[in-house]
Every structure is written in structure tokens, then in C-alpha cells.
Amino acid sequence: MLNNIFLKTLRDQLVSIFWWSAGFIFISIYLSYFFPYMSENTAIFKMVDSLPPVIKNLLGDIEFVSTPAGFFNLQPFSYFAPILILFYSVSRGVGVIAGEVEDGTLDLLLSKPISRSGVIFQKVLSISLALAIIHLFFLSGMVLGLILFKIDLSIIRLTEAIVALYMLSLSFLTISVTAGIIFLNKRKAVGLVSGYALISFLVNAYAPAVNSFQIARIFSPFYYNSGSAPILNGLDLSHLVIQVFIAVFFFMVSILIFKKRDLYC
Amino acid sequence: MEMTSPVIRIENLSKYYGRHRGVEEVSFEVDRGEIFGYLGPNGAGKTTTIRIMLGFLHSYGGDVNIFDRNIKKDLLTILSRTGYLPGELSLYGNLKVAEFLEYFSKLNNRNGGKLIKDLLERFGCEPDKKISSLSTGNKQKVGIIQAVMNDPDLVILDEPTRGLDPLMRQEFYALLRELKNKGRTILLSSHVLTEVEKVCDSAAIIREGKIVAVEDIHSLKIKSYKILEIKCRETLDRKKIKPLKNITGLEFTGNMMKCHLHGDIDPLLKALGKNYITDIESFSPGLEDVFIKFYGKKNVE
Incomplete structure (x- = not known):
């Protein structure tokens, strides 16, 4: 199992992969169970209707909540899932190099004949695979929920929403790797990336109501994840391309910085 | 060519951390089959020199050639023939001793097999123990084993006897002599003069970032008291x-x-x-x- 850094990183994540997958399956089934009650509850729509537009925007496309696509677009795809998956991406991402530095193991690793870019590549690939597995279980949980509670929702749309979410997780993974290399300190890197995630999340959520946020929205990875509401409207290809670009761009930046970086004891 | 030229050739190596001195104009050579001491008090610049040799730090000026190859051009080739024990050793606590050694052996594109088994027995290490449960001395033994397990041509050891009991220290010195007899080259960084006297053929003495002297061990022994x-x-x-x-x-x-x-x-x-x-x-x-x-x-x- 421990033939290379990729497999070692994967092995280190096995327990996490199990629990995160189990958690997503549970959330999916729970939300599917909850949907019929939500769709029949007219009081909640009246209450939401009376809210100011800014708050309504923050809640997402609540008007569609009586439909399966609208309901699942709001929950889990607008809040639960992105926030949860970012925990995984950010915590693992900053640990790619900063974790090895803090554990004091980077010296031994880099004393072996592996390039710095090779270390990042294998680790990022391994975490990307772990994220893919978690997303796959998430999709399975959602499908299981739809079947168990006889909810009519396109599996293709559901898959598209999960692909968009996966791309969001990859964007934040490579952003976190870069932050970890800049600071060589997990806490500082998590602080920076979490701050950026929070701001970009709020900018994207408030943008429909606040004019000045409209342009700022394009700097938010959340916009390319949920801006086109893939579960309602299908995957926006241009958004997908931009998400791939963000992930690849920060991956390249992380390698460039790491190659130039002096590594102290 | 490689048989006669020095295994390590460092010329005018300098490194600054901002305004602070790391090393200045450091030069020395180490021949094949030599146990070379790199002696200096804490903070003198020993670890900085080693970290530049292994590519962890970029030098400000000067040249480092190992096996007649420049570290800036052929680092990975050099590393594939080099074993290293860091001064501040940290291992993966979640792995068992055998798993850890096997993993690092694979990263070296080698299969340590019998040599690892022999070294584990020699140093009294239990392969099935989790690294997190080992004492500092036992972790150091595992660190030493990983540095030599793939039979490297050059072994760089930074303060290697830290945490070892006197008996294991003797075993370690014996291992160094065996490696020397096999024609391997060893760079041993230490702040303990008696240790360098005991095992080294010659030594460079560094103080405040500068090489003060490069002496054969006989001259050092005369100076020792x-x-x-x-x-x-x-x-x-x-x-x-x-x-x-x-x-x-x-x-x-x-x-x-x-x-x-x-x-x-x-x-x-x-x-x-x-x-x-x-x-x-x-x-x-x-x-x-x-x-x-x-x-x-x-x-x-």
C-alpha cells in the first residue's frame, strides 16, 4: 500500500473518507425524508415571502422549494454541501506541505529523489481522488434517498450539481495548498482561506440584491458552483471551464512557489 | 573520473537569512571513503550547509558539487545516491517501524529487504511497533536505519547520536566504520568534539558561519583535552x-x-x-x- 506518496496520502485519508462518505449519505437520505414535509408546508413560503429581498436572496431560490430540484438546490447544494466539503478541502489542502513542515517530516521526504512538484502532484492527486470518492458516495446517498422516498428528480441534473460541487472542492483544495506553502503554517493558511471562502460566499449570496457585488461575484468560486443552479438549469459549461481553470491555476502557482521556497528547520 | 575526484566539493558557499548570516564563503572537500566531521557549536552554520547540499535551501553564492554533479542541475540524481538523517528528526507516528522503512525505501526506488531486517536486529528495533509509541532514542535508531538502509554512496548525518544510549552509540560508530570500509563516504555533523575524534578521518570546523579550519583528525586530537x-x-x-x-x-x-x-x-x-x-x-x-x-x-x- 505504501509504494509512493500518492498511496500513503490516500491511506492517511481512509478513515476520513469513510466517515465523510457516511455523513453525506446520511444527510442525503435525511433531506429526502424531509422533502415531502417541506413541499407541503405552505406557511413557510408565506413567511419567506414576507422577508426583505436581501434575506430572500441569501436563502437562495426558495420559491422553487416545493419542487424536488428547487428543494435540493437550496439544501444541500447551496449551504450544507459546499460548506461541509470545504472543511475537507481546506484542512487537507493546507496540510499538503504546511502539515509536513509542522510535523517535521518534510526534510526526510525531500531528501528522497522526488521533485518538489512531484510531492505536490501526488498529494493533490490523492486528495482529489478522496474528494471524488466522497462525492460519489454523496451522489449514491442522494439517489438512494430519491428511490426510498419516491422523489422525482433527474439523476443527470443531480450528477451535474455534484460535478459542480466537486470542482468547487478542487478549487479550494489548490487554493489551500498554495496558502499552506506561502505560510508553511496550517493555522495561518486555514485563516486566510476560510476568510476568503466566507467573503466570497457572502458576495455570491448577496450579489443578486446588492449591485456593487455583481462584479465582485466573478472572483467568488461559489458563483461558478451555484450561480447557475446546476440542479435546476444544468451545468453551465463556461462555469465548469472557469472552475477547472481556477483549480489548475492555483495548482501551478503552488508548484512555482514551492520550487522557489527556502525550507527552514 | 569519479573515483579520484572528491565526492563532496563545496566552494565559497554563502547563505543569508535576510540580514542574518547563515554561512559565508564555506569551502571544503570530502573524498570517497572518508568519514568527514563537520564540527561547530549550535548555530554555527552546520545545518544550513547541509540543507543547501540537499536542496532545501537555495544558496546566495558559491557552488556545491556532489558526485561531480551540481546540486542545482542534478539534485535528484544526487539524492538517489545519498542517505540523510536530519538533526531534528520527526517520523510518521501513524506508521509501524517496518512500514515506515519500507515506504522510504520505495521512495528511494529501492527494496531494502534483507539489509533493513539486519539493521533492525542490530539496533534492537521492533518492526511491528508504532512509531508514535517509540522513545526518542528508538526513533533516532529508526532514523539512522532509514539513512543507511539503501546502501547509499554518501551518508549525511546531522547530530546522529542525539538520544542514543552509550551502548547504541558504540554500535553506531561501528556501523560508520563498516560503511567506510565499504568505500562509502560519510559527512557527520556534530557539536561534540570527542565524537568527531572517535570516528572521523578529518573535519571542518565552522564557527559563526565561517570555516575556521579543515584538519585531519590527528591534529584535532592534539588540540583536544x-x-x-x-x-x-x-x-x-x-x-x-x-x-x-x-x-x-x-x-x-x-x-x-x-x-x-x-x-x-x-x-x-x-x-x-x-x-x-x-x-x-x-x-x-x-x-x-x-x-x-x-x-x-x-x-x-
């Missing part, structure tokens, strides 16, 4: 003790005598004659004391 404190039952009379060539820094306080001993103790014991000795204590001087005594501050300023 022990501090002795000898307690007698009665007050010692300085006049009655014959002056000796290998004794310096003689001090008398009542029934206590303090001196620096260079070489064997026998002449001193004989010179003490009929005095009844109640206690003898021996200390190794700090490296800083040796530097000041033999190289002086002027040499490095």
Missing part, C-alpha cells in the same frame, strides 16, 4: 608536584586540583606521588572553549 578535577585527602602543595608537558591550566584550591589534560593520565597520577586521591572527575570542554583556546576569536572576525 579533558578537564580534570582531582580531590585529595590533604591540602595539595603545588611545589611538590612535578610540572608535566601534557598538563595545562593548573589550578589549586585547598585539597582540589583542576587542570587540562592532553593525552594519557598516567604521568599525572605518578606526579601526584604519595598524595591520597579520593576522587577524580573528568569533563570534556565545551566546543566554544576549544575554539577560543586554539583558533581564537581573531580567526573568525
Whole structure:
């Protein structure tokens, strides 16, 4: 199992992969169970209707909540899932190099004949695979929920929403790797990336109501994840391309910085 | 070509951390099959030199060639033939000893197999123990094993005996001699003069980032001394003790005598004659004391 850094990183994540997958399956089934009650509850729509537009925007496309696509677009795809998956991406991402530095193991690793870019590549690939597995279980949980509670929702749309979410997780993974290399300190890197995630999340959520946020929205990875509401409207290809670009761009930046970086004891 | 040229050739190596000095104009060479000591007090620049040699730090100026290859161009080739034990050793606590060694062996594109097994037995390491449960000394043993398990041509050891008990230290010195006999080259960084004297063929002495001297071990041994404190039952009379060539820094306080001993103790014991000795204590001087005594501050300023 421990033939290379990729497999070692994967092995280190096995327990996490199990629990995160189990958690997503549970959330999916729970939300599917909850949907019929939500769709029949007219009081909640009246209450939401009376809210100011800014708050309504923050809640997402609540008007569609009586439909399966609208309901699942709001929950889990607008809040639960992105926030949860970012925990995984950010915590693992900053640990790619900063974790090895803090554990004091980077010296031994880099004393072996592996390039710095090779270390990042294998680790990022391994975490990307772990994220893919978690997303796959998430999709399975959602499908299981739809079947168990006889909810009519396109599996293709559901898959598209999960692909968009996966791309969001990859964007934040490579952003976190870069932050970890800049600071060589997990806490500082998590602080920076979490701050950026929070701001970009709020900018994207408030943008429909606040004019000045409209342009700022394009700097938010959340916009390319949920801006086109893939579960309602299908995957926006241009958004997908931009998400791939963000992930690849920060991956390249992380390698460039790491190659130039002096590594102290 | 490689057989005759030095395995390590460092020329005018400099490194600064902002305004702070790391190393300045460091130069030395290490030949094949040599155990070379890199001696200096803490913070002198030993680890900085090693970290540049392994590509962890980028140098400000100068050149490092190992196996006739430049570290800036052929780092991975150099690393594939080099074993390394860091000064501040940390291992993956979640792995078992055998798993850890196997993993690092694979990263070296090798299969340690029998050599790893032999080394584990030799150093009394349990392969199935989790690394997080090991004592500092046992972790150090695992670190030493990983540095030599793939039979590298060059072994770089930064303060390798830290945490080892005296018995294991002897075993480690024996291992170094075996590697030398096999033609392997060893760079041993240490701040302990006696350790370098014991195993090295020659040594570079670094202080405040600059090389003060590169000496063969015989010259170092001459410079080395022990501090002795000898307690007698009665007050010692300085006049009655014959002056000796290998004794310096003689001090008398009542029934206590303090001196620096260079070489064997026998002449001193004989010179003490009929005095009844109640206690003898021996200390190794700090490296800083040796530097000041033999190289002086002027040499490095």
C-alpha cells in the first residue's frame, strides 16, 4: 500500500473518507425524508415571502422549494454541501506541505529523489481522488434517498450539481495548498482561506440584491458552483471551464512557489 | 573520473537569512571513503550547509558539487545516491517501524529487504511497533536505519547520536566504520568534539558561519583535552608536584586540583606521588572553549 506518496496520502485519508462518505449519505437520505414535509408546508413560503429581498436572496431560490430540484438546490447544494466539503478541502489542502513542515517530516521526504512538484502532484492527486470518492458516495446517498422516498428528480441534473460541487472542492483544495506553502503554517493558511471562502460566499449570496457585488461575484468560486443552479438549469459549461481553470491555476502557482521556497528547520 | 575526484566539493558557499548570516564563503572537500566531521557549536552554520547540499535551501553564492554533479542541475540524481538523517528528526507516528522503512525505501526506488531486517536486529528495533509509541532514542535508531538502509554512496548525518544510549552509540560508530570500509563516504555533523575524534578521518570546523579550519583528525586530537578535577585527602602543595608537558591550566584550591589534560593520565597520577586521591572527575570542554583556546576569536572576525 505504501509504494509512493500518492498511496500513503490516500491511506492517511481512509478513515476520513469513510466517515465523510457516511455523513453525506446520511444527510442525503435525511433531506429526502424531509422533502415531502417541506413541499407541503405552505406557511413557510408565506413567511419567506414576507422577508426583505436581501434575506430572500441569501436563502437562495426558495420559491422553487416545493419542487424536488428547487428543494435540493437550496439544501444541500447551496449551504450544507459546499460548506461541509470545504472543511475537507481546506484542512487537507493546507496540510499538503504546511502539515509536513509542522510535523517535521518534510526534510526526510525531500531528501528522497522526488521533485518538489512531484510531492505536490501526488498529494493533490490523492486528495482529489478522496474528494471524488466522497462525492460519489454523496451522489449514491442522494439517489438512494430519491428511490426510498419516491422523489422525482433527474439523476443527470443531480450528477451535474455534484460535478459542480466537486470542482468547487478542487478549487479550494489548490487554493489551500498554495496558502499552506506561502505560510508553511496550517493555522495561518486555514485563516486566510476560510476568510476568503466566507467573503466570497457572502458576495455570491448577496450579489443578486446588492449591485456593487455583481462584479465582485466573478472572483467568488461559489458563483461558478451555484450561480447557475446546476440542479435546476444544468451545468453551465463556461462555469465548469472557469472552475477547472481556477483549480489548475492555483495548482501551478503552488508548484512555482514551492520550487522557489527556502525550507527552514 | 569519479573515483579520484572528491565526492563532496563545496566552494565559497554563502547563505543569508535576510540580514542574518547563515554561512559565508564555506569551502571544503570530502573524498570517497572518508568519514568527514563537520564540527561547530549550535548555530554555527552546520545545518544550513547541509540543507543547501540537499536542496532545501537555495544558496546566495558559491557552488556545491556532489558526485561531480551540481546540486542545482542534478539534485535528484544526487539524492538517489545519498542517505540523510536530519538533526531534528520527526517520523510518521501513524506508521509501524517496518512500514515506515519500507515506504522510504520505495521512495528511494529501492527494496531494502534483507539489509533493513539486519539493521533492525542490530539496533534492537521492533518492526511491528508504532512509531508514535517509540522513545526518542528508538526513533533516532529508526532514523539512522532509514539513512543507511539503501546502501547509499554518501551518508549525511546531522547530530546522529542525539538520544542514543552509550551502548547504541558504540554500535553506531561501528556501523560508520563498516560503511567506510565499504568505500562509502560519510559527512557527520556534530557539536561534540570527542565524537568527531572517535570516528572521523578529518573535519571542518565552522564557527559563526565561517570555516575556521579543515584538519585531519590527528591534529584535532592534539588540540583536544579533558578537564580534570582531582580531590585529595590533604591540602595539595603545588611545589611538590612535578610540572608535566601534557598538563595545562593548573589550578589549586585547598585539597582540589583542576587542570587540562592532553593525552594519557598516567604521568599525572605518578606526579601526584604519595598524595591520597579520593576522587577524580573528568569533563570534556565545551566546543566554544576549544575554539577560543586554539583558533581564537581573531580567526573568525
